Amino acid sequence: MTTVEKIKEIETEMARTQKNKATSYHLGQLKAKLAKLKRELLTPSSSGGGGAGVGFDVARTGVASVGFIGFPSVGKSTLMSKLTGTHSEAAAYEFTTLTTVPGVMQYRGAKIQVLDLPGIIQGAKDGKGRGRQVIAVARSCSLIFIVLDVSKPLTDKKLIENELEGFGIRCNKEPPNILFKKKDKGGLNITNTVPLTHLDYDEIRAVTSEYRISSADISFRCDATVDDLIDVLEGNRVYMPVVYVLNKIDAISVEELDLIYRIPNAVPISSNHEWNFDELLEKMWDALNLVRIYTKPHGKLPDYSAPVVLKRDACTVEDFCDAIHKQIKAQFRHAYVWGSSVRHNPQRGESFPR
Ligand SMILES: Nc1nc2c(ncn2[C@@H]2O[C@H](COP(=O)(O)OP(=O)(O)OP(=O)(O)O)[C@@H](O)[C@H]2O)c(=O)[nH]1
Ligand SMILES: [Mg+2]
Missing domain, CATH: 3.40.50.300 (P-loop containing nucleotide triphosphate hydrolases)
Incomplete structure (x- = not known):
């Protein structure tokens, strides 16, 4: 049977199975099996025919x-x-x-x-x-x-x-807020900070055993579904x-x-x-989610014509320097930063941890 056929088979079985207390282990197991088969499909070596992106990707420019x-x-x-x-x-x-x-x-x-x-x-x-x-x-x-x-x-x-x-x-x-730590021994230690309305213990056990995990700390900080848990275990989402x-x-x-x-x-x-x-x-x-940063000559107004554009999750003074030129950091002493996120306007930014 090919992987695609195996996937079809599991999907039909899932469609046939009603979700209730008695079937939740079985369904959890099927979902995990499905996720593993789908991963197999995406790994080019196992499914043959052209690597992911080969011949299609282009050089990246821009921010x-x-x-x-x-x-x-x-x-x-x-x-x-x-x-x-x-x-x-x-x-x-x-x-x-x-x-x-x-x-x-x-x-x-x-x-x-x-x-x-x-x-x-x-x-x-x-x-x-x-x-x-x-x-x-x-x-x-x-x-x-x-x-x-x-x-x-x-x-x-x-x-x-x-x-x-x-x-x-x-x-x-958003990535599901589930903390997962694999351990060598001690069994499954499952905790949750919010009530789990979509997921029961049997499903969690079915999924972890399908991934051959017998000992781990799993802490749910969101009302996760079984798919969320599988996403965390698969890890490549x-x-x-x-x-x-x-x-x-x-x-x-x-x-x-x-x-x-x-x-x-x-x-x-x-x-x-x-x-x-x-x-x-x-x-x-x-x-x-980009930010625009304008440079300002001493005692003059900022130059609003040409911002340096950075990603919001990577826009420290250090990132800013790197975006202009890799060498700037070496000679950098401090920067004055104006804006809505600084503690006071302007805030003085000192040198970076090296
Ligand atoms: N009525 C209408 N037709 C449109 C509009 N935009 C595109 N089309 C027509 O839709 C057809 C397909 O447009 P393409 O831009 O080639 O579509 P595509 O998504 O790039 O197609 P593929 O490259 O084959 O995947 C053309 O005949 C366009 O003229 C629109 O806003 N309104
Ligand atoms: Mg086209």
Whole structure:
């Protein structure tokens, strides 16, 4: 039996099994088995056929990157061409784009790389088409735009999410707050700081035994599901911001537009007509979580024309120096920092721990 067939078999069995006290061990075991099989699919050596991302990845530039994921002909390339001015072939037939087309966009002083990717088909995560390589590129971006055609069924959104999920990508989700420490002996020590409403002891035991873990400290600090626990044990998940780009709104009525406006993290646009790009770019900026830092000559106003742009989780004075030039640190004495996060304006930043 191939891995894909094994996965199908487990999925049918899970669908057949009702969730209750008596079956929770069994279901936990099935879920863990499933996660392990899916991992096997993603490891190219065991499943054959092209390494993840081979031939598709491109050199990275800019402070952040946005990857476009979607079914064929939803308008990814049209959007890319309009946003960056880089031409990416767009046409009415499917699979117009066959490889990653990189472009660069300047927004609020930041250089952001945009990657137009080939359309994926359902089953991409199982090795159908070139979808695996495409999703692998998206996985390494800072942000994913899931591009959807609003004249097609909105169930497409769920289908794409499933493809990404199957690749270990978690969309707009925080990593589960579960502390896991494997030990040599002492059995399972399970604690929780909040009530666990989705998970019982049997399920936890089923999952840990499937991963051959007999002794560990597991501390739940969130109302976790069995999938969250598996994600922690698998350990290779990426938690990515995702913006749903609902394209081709020129083809629907105002009433329909009202409905789709309620989808969270979504922006309705028309690539062809460049409608609502402002909102799209603003959402993109928020999701990228970047900070702009302006330099200020002594006794003068800051130079607001050219910020140094850094990621919010890596924007210490040290990161700032490194972003300008690696040598600056050696001669650096102190910096005065103004802004909303400093203790007092300006705050004096001394040299770095070395
Ligand atoms: N009505 C309408 N059509 C659009 C819009 N944006 C793109 N299209 C059309 O949709 C078709 C597909 O556009 P592409 O940009 O090639 O789509 P893609 O997602 O890159 O397709 P693949 O590369 O094949 O995956 C083209 O005929 C575009 O003219 C839009 O805002 N409204
Ligand atoms: Mg295209």
